[in-house]
Amino acid sequence: MGRQVINPWLLFLPAFIIVGFNSFIPTFYAAYLATQKYTLGVPSIFIGYDNFFHLMFDPIFWDSLSKGFAFVFACLVIEIPLGLALALALHRDTRVNRVIRTILSTPLLIPPLVVGSIWLLMVRPDIGPIPYILRKLFNLNYDIGTSPFQAFFTTVLMDVWHWTPFVFLVLVAARASIPPEPYESAMVDGASSWDIFRYITLPGMKYGIMIAFLIRMMDALKIFDEVWVLTAEGPKKATNYLSIYIVKTALSELDMGYCAAMSLFFLYIVIIITFITLKVMARR
Secondary structure, three states: OOOOOOOHHHHHHHHHHHHHHHHHHHHHHHHHHOOEEOEOOOOOEEOOOHHHHHHHOOHHHHHHHHHHHHHHHHHHHHHHHHHHHHHHHHOOOOHHHHHHHHHHOHHHHOOHHHHHHHHHHHHOOOOOHHHHHHHHHHOOOOOOOOOHHHHHHHHHHHHHHHHHHHHHHHHHHHHHOOOOHHHHHHHHOOOOHHHHHHHHHHHHOHHHHHHHHHHHHHHHHOOOHHHHHHOOOOHHHOOOOHHHHHHHHHHHOOEHHHHHHHHHHHHHHHHHHHHHHHHHHHHO
8 A cells, every 4th residue: 555645735724724814814804804995884985096195195194104213213122232231241041040041031921911900000190109209309290291312212122121021031042142262262362242243143143133133123112901901192292102092993984995905014114124124134
């Protein structure tokens, strides 16, 4: 009896089904809705690319997109260097470092909605410890409900607290993958600590840094849960990031066609930025 050969592509079939159900089908349906004038409870009307045309001249959309980019930039500028510093300080596999790494990784176990609730309690002007400490020590009135800058800064600080441990763990793994021989040779040759970091550690960790950068960039661009709980759109729309604007438009105006167009445009922006980032970092 002959041996039956199984097509290896069948092994990918469950993954294709899951990805298709969770990604491709919603994307195609959103592309269909983007061509419709569709309000919940009202029959849809085909309008072609009018939703995208309206999007191009929507000042709130572009303002939300620019604030989202500012948020992403502020988060990455803090999280990547901080995660790198922690990884270099705690990469050795000792008992103390293992305990510290476990403690530092705790915020990753907390759901985003709970993170937003925790920070909401910590920064409330009446009962929050942060406004109380700042008022007592520096005579500073900290109120995210009235100050746009404080609201924006608080969302950045919350994201840094929540997701820097992720960057830290990725870079710890990247640092552990570098063999010890280059360090031993550099020390024999009398290289300085800066030269070792610049020519051995940093190049050896570049792929880990790239992975952490891309994942955090995409996550920060589509942040919603924590900000929605903490500030919603914030005073003077200071935290009205694009994901917040899309959801508010869907809930208040029920204009699903326009929301689908914004979501698709947002997806294209993320894909383009990711592609450019990969090309630039691969070339370097």
